[in-house]
Amino acid sequence: MAEREEGFGISTASPSTALPVATEVASDGGYTAGPVLVATDVVVSYGGVHAVDRVSISVARGEIVGVIGPNGAGKSSFLGALGGQVKRSGGDISLLGKDISSMLPHQRARLGLARTFQTTSEFAKMTVFENLITSGEGNAGASLKEVVLHPRKTAQRERAMTDRAWEILQRFEMEHTVNLYGRELSGGQRRLVEIMRCLMRDPAVLLLDEPMVGVAPHLTGKLIEDLRAIRRDGLGIVIVEHALEVVRQLCDRVVVMAFGKVIAQGSFEEVVQDASVQAAYLS
Numbered sequence: 175m176a177e178r179e180e181g182f183g184i185s186t187a188s189p190s191t192a193l194p195v196a197t198e199v200a201s202d203g204g205y206t207a208g209p210v211l212v213a214t215d216v217v218v219s220y221g222g223v224h225a226v227d228r229v230s231i232s233v234a235r236g237e238i239v240g241v242i243g244p245n246g247a248g249k250s251s252f253l254g255a256l257g258g259q260v261k262r263s264g265g266d267i268s269l270l271g272k273d274i275s276s277m278l279p280h281q282r283a284r285l286g287l288a289r290t291f292q293t294t295s296e297f298a299k300m301t302v303f304e305n306l307i308t309s310g311e312g313n314a315g316a317s318l319k320e321v322v323l324h325p326r327k328t329a330q331r332e333r334a335m336t337d338r339a340w341e342i343l344q345r346f347e348m349e350h351t352v353n354l355y356g357r358e359l360s361g362g363q364r365r366l367v368e369i370m371r372c373l374m375r376d377p378a379v380l381l382l383d384e385p386m387v388g389v390a391p392h393l394t395g396k397l398i399e400d401l402r403a404i405r406r407d408g409l410g411i412v413i414v415e416h417a418l419e420v421v422r423q424l425c426d427r428v429v430v431m432a433f434g435k436v437i438a439q440g441s442f443e444e445v446v447q448d449a450s451v452q453a454a455y456l457s
């Protein structure tokens with residue numbers, strides 16, 4: 175517990191001094207204690223207007239951090255800056271101790287940062303199984319050259335990818351959807367497949383932007399349980415979510431943003447009682 179608390183440094187306070195030292199990858203391939211993701215003073219500006227204004231966050235292994243706040247607070251822009259999809263105009267981001275601030279999204283993904291997106295057309299046109307396989311590491315489909323030159327290696331890799339897909343399908347009790355196309359899934363199933371696609375790459379950190387949108391109310395409990403199970407694997411999760419009941423049930427810690435800044439942080443109970451948070455939601 176003490177180990178996790180060391181990583182709890184969220185603030186808009188200036189620079190990096192208060193933030194913990196970034197995580198090192200241990201020689202056994204596991205990770206040493208400490209945060210998996212650290213962002214310091216991140217700024218995103220659109221045409222000179224700061225949508226994210228010096229936001230800092232630190233996420234530990236196995237921790238779920240909720241980011242909440244009124245519409246337009248800058249939550250998605252912040253998540254985009256973490257994932258690399260949105261240009262950051264200031265600040266630093268490190269993943270497992272490595273500075274990823276200037277990396278492209280796919281480079282960050284390769285290092286262990288996964289992010290869910292809105293459903294794409296490719297997603298809808300592929301079966302669940304194809305969706306999982308194509309999101310696996312280094313798998314854009316083996317080239318003819320690879321197959322000819324390294325047939326055994328290619329076969330082994332495909333086998334490993336297939337095994338991993340089945341393992342994930344079983345874990346989330348989604349085997350029955352394996353041959354269904356993305357477009358045939360319910361909203362909740364689609365959300366789950368998006369998360370399962372991320373897990374194919376065995377990430378260290380998962381970024382989720384409003385994962386409960388489109389999920390039928392009676393299925394949100396199942397998705398919450400699934401996210402808890404993922405957290406038990408040691409992943410750090412950052413979740414932007416409007417549904418406060420979901421945040422209450424899921425998040426170890428909550429960061430509240432308004433007008434691009436962090437206005438409060440703490441447990442769910444602490445932040446909802448905060449006068450500035452109540453004012454931000456009412457304004």
Ligand SMILES: Nc1ncnc2c1ncn2[C@@H]1O[C@H](COP(=O)(O)OP(=O)(O)OP(=O)(O)O)[C@@H](O)[C@H]1O
Nearest residue numbers: 220221225243244245246247248249250251252416
């Ligand atoms: N691509 C963009 N170009 C210009 N302004 C943008 C862009 N994306 C977002 N903004 C603006 O930046 C601010 C923050 O937007 P953002 O989408 O990050 O907020 P949010 O907290 O995710 O809101 P919501 O809860 O509605 O999803 C808003 O004022 C928004 O209008």
Ligand SMILES: [Mg+2]
Nearest residue numbers: 249250251414
């Ligand atoms: Mg948003």
